[in-house]
Amino acid sequence: MKTSRAELKMRARRSLLGNYGTMILAAIILAGISWAVSTVSQIGVMGGGAAGQVMDSLRSGDFSAAGVNINFSMNIPSYMYVILGLLGLISSWIIVLFAVGMNRMSLCVVREGRTEISQMFWAFKNRPARIILLQLLVYVLEFVSMVPVIVLSMAIVVSTAVSGADPNYEQLLFLILFLTGYVILIMIVYILIALNYGLVYYYMADHRDEGVFASLGKVHEMMKGNRMRYLVLQLSFIGWNLLSMLTLGIGSLWIMPYIRCTFAGFYLDLLPQAETIPPQWDGRTQNPWDGSAGF
Amino acid sequence: MVQQNRTMAMASMILGIASIVLSCCCCIGIIPAGLAIIFACLSRVEEHFTSQAKTGLITGIIGLVMAPILGLILIAMIGVNSGNVWY
Numbered sequence: 001m002k003t004s005r006a007e008l009k010m011r012a013r014r015s016l017l018g019n020y021g022t023m024i025l026a027a028i029i030l031a032g033i034s035w036a037v038s039t040v041s042q043i044g045v046m047g048g049g050a051a052g053q054v055m056d057s058l059r060s061g062d063f064s065a066a067g068v069n070i071n072f073s074m075n076i077p078s079y080m081y082v083i084l085g086l087l088g089l090i091s092s093w094i095i096v097l098f099a100v101g102m103n104r105m106s107l108c109v110v111r112e113g114r115t116e117i118s119q120m121f122w123a124f125k126n127r128p129a130r131i132i133l134l135q136l137l138v139y140v141l142e143f144v145s146m147v148p149v150i151v152l153s154m155a156i157v158v159s160t161a162v163s164g165a166d167p168n169y170e171q172l173l174f175l176i177l178f179l180t181g182y183v184i185l186i187m188i189v190y191i192l193i194a195l196n197y198g199l200v201y202y203y204m205a206d207h208r209d210e211g212v213f214a215s216l217g218k219v220h221e222m223m224k225g226n227r228m229r230y231l232v233l234q235l236s237f238i239g240w241n242l243l244s245m246l247t248l249g250i251g252s253l254w255i256m257p258y259i260r261c262t263f264a265g266f267y268l269d270l271l272p273q274a275e276t277i278p279p280q281w282d283g284r285t286q287n288p289w290d291g292s293a294g295f
Numbered sequence: 296m297v298q299q300n301r302t303m304a305m306a307s308m309i310l311g312i313a314s315i316v317l318s319c320c321c322c323i324g325i326i327p328a329g330l331a332i333i334f335a336c337l338s339r340v341e342e343h344f345t346s347q348a349k350t351g352l353i354t355g356i357i358g359l360v361m362a363p364i365l366g367l368i369l370i371a372m373i374g375v376n377s378g379n380v381w382y
Contacts, residue, residue: 014340017299240333246359247329254333 002226003269005233012261015110023257026105026120030098037091042084089139096135096201097123103205106257106264126208134200134212141193145186152178195227196220198234202267222270233266300338300345307334307351314358319369324362331355 003011016023100123108115123131156171200219207215223230237259244252311331318324335344335352344352 010340013337016337017303017340020299243329243333247326247333250326251329251333254337258337 002229003265005229005236008233008265008269009258009262011265012110012258015113015265016257016261018113019109019115020254020257022115022117023102023105023109023260024253026102026117027253027256029117029120030095030102033098034091034095037087037094093132093135097128097131100131100201100205102260103202103264106260107202107206107268109257110261110264110268123205130210130212130215131201131204134204134215137212145189149179149182195230196223198230199223199263199267199270202264206267226270230266233262237262300340301347303334303338304345304347304351307331307338307355308347309351310334311351311354311358315354315361318358318362318365322362322366324358324365328355328358328362331358 098120101120104122105115105119108119152175156175160171197216197219199222200215203215203219203222204210207218210218237255240255240259244255308331310327314324314326314328314331316324317327331351332355335348335355338345338348
């Protein structure tokens with residue numbers, strides 16, 4: 001069943017009527033948690049750096065730096081950067097778990113016409129390790145894609161350090177051309193990956209028992225023949241995002257649930273018909289997804 | 296459900312009108328204009344817009360166009376007037 005783009009959007013708008021409050025509250029909670037996690041980790045690192053400096057001063061007996069002239073930004077010990085990296089990793093895992101919870105909420109909205117804020121925490125209670133593993137895979141992919149750039153930059157730095165001369169014009173031009181070409185290549189690869197596996201977080205939010213690689217395989221199968229539809233659907237939201245920017249992000253409180261629900265609808269459209277209506281659906285109220293009368 | 300749809304269309308209309316009024320205040324009108332367009336579009340759950348949503352959409356677009364134009368005119372007038380001080 002291939003539903004048109006306009007119909008998918010219409011169904012998302014219908015489903016969201018009466019659910020905007022919950023979805024907006026979830027978005028505000030997610031934004032608040034993201035802000036709190038990043039702020040706490042930064043304060044922790046700054047505080048740790050300052051504490052380390054005070055301890056160093058106490059050991060050396062020079063109290064002037066400890067008491068008066070603590071430089072919070074410049075004297076952070078190197079191990080604190082490792083801690084900062086780990087905190088960043090953990091915070092990104094927390095945020096992705098919440099994002100999967102929001103996908104779950106969107107799926108509930110388009111399937112059942114209602115959702116609850118507790119669904120936001122669904123991913124924390126239902127095998128969070130597989131979502132964390134998927135996020136780890138994304139990081140590994142990003143790191144691997146950066147390896148050629150790191151190697152080339154280090155090669156130029158080492159060669160200039162050995163020769164003792166500044167990098168010449170040809171070297172810089174080669175580096176710029178290489179980086180430009182490489183960034184374009186990586187962008188194409190990322191777009192292809194997104195077109196093949198973009199719905200994996202919806203799939204994982206819908207299938208508790210599927211592992212990471214099984215989910216990736218299933219989503220890859222689902223996307224066959226639908227990649228162009230997915231791309232066009234993604235591009236069709238450019239105007240909405242521009243409107244969101246015009247309103248300084250206020251509009252995104254309504255637009256983001258709309259976009260999520262449209263993609264949830266697109267995901268449900270790709271599922272086999274037997275999986276579209278959940279078994280717990282009681283049939284007492286109108287299911288917005290079946291497209292029949294009632295709205 | 297219909298009530299919620301109407302509320303959104305009504306909000307769109309109010310924000311659209313507010314955007315035209317606020318477009319004189321140095322581009323502030325862009326924010327309600329954008330919100331008016333968003334609410335008008337999101338309130339469309341049938342084939343056609345309701346009359347309130349249509350009003351909100353039109354006034355929102357007018358506010359969106361007017362706000363930067365009036366902002367530029369305002370800046371130009373301030374520039375001309377401040378130039379007169381020096382001459």
